[in-house]
Amino acid sequence: MGWKQLAACLATAFVATTALAAEPWAEKTNALGASGKEVSGKLTAAELEKLIATGEELFIARYTVNDGAGRPAATQAIVPTKRRHPVQNAFSRTSGADGNACSSCHREPVVGGAGDFTANVFASEGFESADFDTTDPQFSSERGTNHLFGAGLIELLAREMTADLQSIRRDALLEAHKSGKSQRVKLETKGVDFGWLTVEPDGIADMSELDGVDMDLVIRPFSQKGVITSLRQFTINAMNQHHGMQPNERYGKRWTGTDDFDEDNFPDEMNAGDVSALVAWQATRPVPTRQVPDIEGWAEAAARGEELFNSTGCSSCHMESLPLKSPVFDDPGPVDVSGTLNRDQVKEVASYDLSLLPWFKTLPRNEKGEVLVPLFGDLKRHTMTDARGEELGNELMAQRFVDRNIFMTAELWGVGSTAPYGHRNDFTTLDSIILAHAGDAREQRDAFADLPEADRSAMIAFLKTLVIEQ
């Protein structure tokens, strides 16, 4: 066969493949690419609605090899990393790819929700021993799947807190330079105490008194550990780890020299627009609400339980709400670094106002007009074990510089809809997870344990009113 005949055959085959791929029943995800290469500008309500709809399609899509699912030559690592050896199976429940759709795990009580023990994931750096086939905690940290409701507000809170903390640092540096004296400043934002920072006149910072935040003073509000900066970063990490779908803003030519880093013969599997759609869907999930079952005595018990929740000190970390100044969500955001798009990496960010969404109007405001986000959390990390309590210390590995027994305060909104509990879904009841608290929560845990049975029950009644609407 001459090269002309060969070319003709290839062209025919390509046309046939293209035609088949365009059929409504094609085994691929049509929403991929639907948002364009990038999403930018201030979105109208209609544009946002369309983006969210595309994001939902991408969230529930069961990705196929025709989309680029699978990563035969790449590990689950957040930094593009080649496998050392080929693997026999494209999917692995442990080291991944381990999910067909985002909604495979984020599904309780509805899509975007949490996962029960069945949907646990295995967090591993993916560098050494990346292809583990065991649940032994020396290879990975087994984690429950978190829900995503209210995630947009969580990220906005974290961005504002990061800006506050870094502003405190900057002011201290300027003052130290100006005065020629070291400055020790309290790192507090939105009523949450992150310890102290001391800076010297020459610009050297002493981080030894930081509490619950990374040394770059970035609040990373996502994951059980509080090590993920943004929904965008989370999305890119998860698409690679769980599906083998590699967004080109991290795995593409710019950073790897190839458009097919995972060597599945599918180039540029996800563009920035696809990631933006997924972010938009997650960022606009409604906030969990309070619902008291119409059962006699529950309302009274819940009211009593909420008082006890405060009086026992649980609310010192599970803070009922944090105030948010601006509901405008910019994507990409201000904090991510190269490998995840940030606002400096694009011509114009996509910007949407979460206050335009129906659920937002239900949120209370404080006297400053700030929206009170009822997360029941503080976006801070705490030590969760001590000599008398090791139940939450069942991991062996630190994650991204955070020790094995340190976790971010779980936001309790939606907790009534997301059993089981704990970072590994080890606890089937709220009572048992509360009693498992230790370390920084020792005092509060003991206060709960010392309550009469009826009061402990009341607190459970209260917590069960914090639900995700179905």
Added chain:
Amino acid sequence: MRQHIAKRILALAIAGAAIPTVSSGEDQTEAASPFTGDVPSMQEEALAAGIDHQYTGPWEFFVGGGAASFDCNGDRLPDLAIAGGSSEAALYVNKSPIGGALKFEKKDLGLPERELKSVLGFYPVDIDNDRQMDLVMLRLGENIILKGGKDCTFEKANRLFSFSGGREWTTSFAATWEAGMTYPTLAIGNYVDRSAPGTPFGTCSDNYVFRPQAAEGPDYSQPFTLHPSYCSLSMLFTDWNKSGQMSLRVTNDRQYYRGGEEQLWQLPDGRPPRQYTSSEGWQQLKIWGMGIAQADLNVDGYPEYALTSMGDTMLQTLDEEAEDERPVYRDMAFEKGSTAHRPYVGGDKRPSTGWHSQFADLNNDTNLDLFIAKGNVEVMPDFAAFDPDNLLLGGFDGKFHESGNEAGIALDTKGRGGVVEDFNADGMLDLLVVNRKHNVNLFRNLGAKTDWGHRPLGNWLKIELDNGKINPNAIGAKINVRSGTLTQVRTVQAGGGHASGQVGFTHFGLGVSERAVIRVQWPDGEWSAPYRVFTNEHVVIRRGADAAQYWFPVSQ
């Protein structure tokens, strides 16, 4: 493939011959795969930044033209001392706002006019361990050591340090702290002896190694003569064989020596330096050696060396097939695409003339890049007249990709010395090039150019070491930075390049990594604990400290 091998053999054969080497008739970029990473956009702004400075003078200043980058006022921003040849050398204090336009203010070096003139190069090194950076001025005539004081003040310290500046034509320098020594060993490389019969051909002055004598302060009264010497234009202390003991790598200009070659000297403890010989594996190589840059490109602990010359730049790696402990090198410049043998723009097909060379990651993608200053010696007709500086960006294909034109550094100047350094503390490396009979070029790295402006490059990390009371800047230390499965290594050095040196933060490009782990092998060989740090930060590692400290620049 056969054609490729033939070309390589041709290049290797020519490398030892007496004509300018040109690897092939094709531009190396034609064969290379396209570069897909960020090309840094380098904006020239020397005059706007307040630097109006030329390197001038007759034949004696056809070579030299160096600069030193170092902090002389404690603000951790790199200041500059720039040689002027027949013009006065000058000090420029960095006043750049963080991440902003570059800005320098000229400051008096405090020397008489006659000492400010005839300067060919500068190297910074804290000789007396007082944490005020000293400067070694390479001169035509007496070399001068300037002892640094507070707020960028200096005083001549030749007498204080019992250092004889000599009367030679000095063109190269290197320093190292040998084992157990309080003060550094200095190497001084000289060029043509203009007073010898038959000069200039075959009349190279000897080089010297100044070991500190036992005394309370630096005492350099007893130099060793490095004989033979072959008109050395760059020298560098290097641990070529991972022995923990420094050797002295010297690159020499075949234009003037007779019977000479490239050199590698052993420095046995307490004994005179001794040159490696052919019986020990050292292969004779004759080039117009102008500058040395070192990097461990394959992270095997054995450094690679870029040697600039006329025609091909060489990229030497220890030959894996050679017996252990034998300094047998092979040139891999052709296979790596880094020969940079002729101008890449402008159409002049004559060979290039390379001077300063320096490895650095200018686009923060984790791959080391290679900068080479280029420029005709003066009006040598067999060599390119328009000879732009090179920016060879390291690719993920393991090769270098010429990107000087796209980066904006392909200017019609005669480059000599240079410094790749982050002058505005934004994590993106900028570039100073000292030019002959033309103002310096000071390029600010703006990031990657897009159709809407510039976007930041990859993540980065800058590391300052504090080795303690002796050798506070940790000259000779190795820094390992690990992110994921990737480990990068840099060695803190004083010497090399072309008449130019720098001391300060050591820069790493980290691509898409958000975090990294640092380990330091201190100059005496001791390893540090691992330090976990976030990227896009300046960190300071003090020997023995439990954690790395962060430094935050503040615009004044």
